[in-house]
Amino acid sequence: MTGISPVADPLAILPPEIVLRILEFTPISALASLTAVSKAWHEFIDVTHQEAIYTSESKTVQPPGGARDFSFLSDNTSFTKLFEGTASWKDLCKRQTLLARNWAESQPVCRESVVQIGNDPVWRFRPDFKRRFFVSTSHAGGLNVTDMDTGQLLWRLPSTLDSDEDAVRPYAHLEYQDGMAVFDREGDAVEVWQADLEGAARGEFRRIAVLNHDCQTRGFQLSYWTLCVVSSQGRGFVYDMTQRPPKLTTRVEIEHGAIGHLDQSKDAVIYSMGPGGYHAYDKTTGAFLGALQPSHCTDKYHICPPAVSSISASAALAGAMRHFPPNRTFPLGAPRKDSLTPLKIAKGPLPPPSDPGHVRHGEDEWGAGMLHGNIFVGFSRAGRVFVCSNWRKALQGPDSLAAHSSLIECESDGSGFDLGGWLSVRNHRLMFEIEDRIYVVALDDDNRIQDIDCTARASYSLLTSSAPQLAVPVSFMALYDDAIMTTYTTLGWRQPLPGDAAPQEQEAHTRLFPTKAIRVVSLAPDLSNDKSSSADTAQGTTAMDSSSPEAWRSPAQTGLLQLVSMLGNELDDFDDELEIMETEDDDEGWEDADETENLNLSYEGGLRVRGFGETYFSAIPTSRIFTLLVYPEATTDEGHGTWTAPVYRCDNVGDEACHEDLFDPTDAVEQHYTQGGDYFEAETKTDIE
Known part of the structure; x- marks a missing residue:
């Protein structure tokens, strides 16, 4: 019987440069196995060449062009401070890998928190992960700045219903970027407020400009330090927000009928035109770049509503009450695997509705649209989602659009579309709302619909309210590094606000009422150790103050x-x-x-x-x-x-x-x-x- 010839150890016969090149294409799981093969492999990977191996863009997610240090982590969007205290490139690789693995699960392990902001339902909100606070507007007016870790109100502006000066109207739209908040006022003007000015307290904003317009404004969007404003009367405005005061740099002539939804890249702005699809313009010159008309899509998919177990309304309401005390953001709730419901995407369009008057039989109206790199996503009244993997190429014509885009059809009667819907796109995922549920649809590495028979990333859904009878349309939602954040309709406890008379303890009354809060669904992996556990405990103590379980x-x-x-x-x-x-x-x-x-x-x-x-x-x-x-x-x-x-x-x-x-x-x-x-x-x- 012929013996099996031993295989030479590549580490012993190949130059280190070749081994490193091979390891660049080695999966992280295999890399971990190699460190256990022998002491030599362990020292090669985890000691001698650790930085060279783990700084590779194939092992860690970095800015384009790579990074020399961890300074880029200051721009992370982690609710749980997942990347705080990162000690090495291997440590970063571990955190990113565990996070990506949890996102990819069909039922990821989640921890939840519900943050009630004052006594009025939240309309728009934006998290600032660097400064660790939420900025929000409400149905009743006013602007609130709330500590992200404790739920404490840091600063606020009153409602125009209560004050004539330095006040915010009801249902004010809010845009935000790195300490700058922009919201609309009565009329056609927008106000610009800035944090961190000299002498200002943490979370305090001061007005630096009022941008007036001589036409009816329908919407605005802030990113790339550019504010884009759109009017339904055929006009758009582009402001450079790095100037003091902000400078109007471009006037854009567009078609009449813009509905108010818009988004921008570094060099272009795309407006929603309702039945006309989406129109793109150059932000510098105002030139028309082309139109994205989703009706030209030929590649179609559909999603049927997930099957969910029935629950009595009384049980749902009782469950809603267990979210409290409010603002208990840290520690998050216990880990669960039932927060997100698996979602299946099927090939082909939905069967046509039998009702001839159904919204899917008529001309569709396109609302919210969002850009993220090369991908553009749009949402329609009939429950269709337009997924364009390369919007620049799609602008070249109908054939090019069909080659780079798909439609996802969902069951909807269009009743919740009056405000145009809401979207979020990030890290090969898109999120939208359908009939009191939020769908999170995973894409492939090229931002196309995944092969339905072989998906690398899972898709799932979550409810928009804690009980069916409380459900109302979402007014903001977004995907972040380690969390899903949305407005969430639930039951709230009436809270004392700054300026309220402090009642005697025996006279204090708590009132239950329906409200919209901020829901945080965290997918951060468990990196628990003595240090982090202690930190979480300390945070929880801070957040609770005197509101111990016995107290609430x-x-x-x-x-x-x-x-x-x-x-x-x-x-x-x-x-x-x-x-x-x-x-x-x-x-x-x-x-x-x-x-x-x-x-x-x-x-x-x-x-x-x-x-x-x-x-x-x-x-x-x-x-x-x-x-x-x-x-x-x-x-x-x-x-x-x-x-x-x-x-x-x-x-x-x-x-x-x-x-x-x-x-x-x-x-x-x-x-x-x-x-x-x-x-x-x-x-x-x-x-x-």
Whole structure:
């Protein structure tokens, strides 16, 4: 029997230069295995040539052209400070590899946090990872700067509803770049505010310019230190934001009908033209570069809604309450593998809808569009997503566009498209919203749709709200290095704000109300050791302050959880939308009603309830049913009180159909009112002690 000839060790017979060249193409997993082969291999890879091996662009993600040190990490977008304290190129490789591996899983390990900003629903927000704070605007107006690690409010501007000077209007759009915030004001002007000016506190911004326009402005976008503004009246404006004050450098003549969505690269700006697709212009000369018309796409895919297990509305609401206390950003929640639901992409278009009036049978309207390097992505009213892997080549004509683009069709009735949708594109992934869910679709290395039979990266979805009856369209979402961030509709706790009178501890009342917060889904890998665990613990202590679990899990919250569980099937009848946050122009429903001696009910886009002395009420409104969650009276003995949960069923919620004399909150837990002719009939159930 012939013996097997031993194979010579390449390390012993090849020059180091050749071995290093081979290792440049060796997968990281194989590299790790080689270090365990022998002491010689370990020393070659991890000692003698460690820096040369791990500084290779095939081993670590770096800026184009490579890097000599870790200074480029200061521009990272990590919510968990994943790259803080990176000690070596091998250490960086480990962190990046573990992060990419988790993103690629069909059900990645995630940790979540929900950050409530004040008492008004968030409209737009931007995270500043360098300064570690969120900048946000709200439905009710105002601008807030919130510490990213503790949830503490650092600085704010009031709403124009409360102040005439240095105030921010309701539903203000917000753009942000490295300490510069831009938002629109009443009229057609935008304000420019800057952080870090001399004498300013952390998180404090000061106005440096007001940019006025003589035409109706529809949208603006800030990046590359360039502000691009668009008008529906056929005009665009390009500002150099490095100048003081910002300088208007280019006036762009465009077609009429721009809907307000736009994005830019270093040298070009692309405007959404609704049914006309997307038009590109040179930012320096204003020259028209061409149009991207998604209707020329021939390569089509589709996504069917993921199958999800049904859950009762009462259980969903009870789950929503467990996100609290609010602003507990660190530590993040426990690791979970069910935060994201796997998503399957199939070849070919969706079957045509049977309804001849369905939005997919008509002319499609294109809204949000976003650039990231060579890729451009657009989103339409009919639920179509336009994925163009090389937008510059696609501008050359219909055939070139068809060769470099695809369409993904999703089931949508177009009802949530009124604001044009929202998109995010980053690291070979795109994110968009469809019917109360967010889809994260993974692309291949060339930013094309992956081979559906052999995917290297997983796609998945997540919900836009903590309970179906709270769902409203997302008003901002984005992909970052180690996290997904979105606006998120959930239940909030009424918080004391700066300037509020400090109530006595026994008189403090917590009120539950529907709101939009910031949801952070972190995919950062676990790099835990004694040092990081201690740091997390310290951060958690800082974030909580006096709000220990015993402090926030009050009798009120415990009772509310019990009450929600008792409502049972009544909650299952809720509609799927919160009208008070769905209508852009109607923000009145978020204001507090004046306190009165008796219960007062009003419907102005939302139900506002407050009364009976020290008892506080919070309403969860829908189109046909109101559920009032009622807190116990704080003045009763030993913290006990009587709970009521009246559920109103009205033929027309716009009518004043509910009156204070219809029920007595002192002896009812749940009362059902049904309209019968000109009167209401009531059913009273058992008290809760």
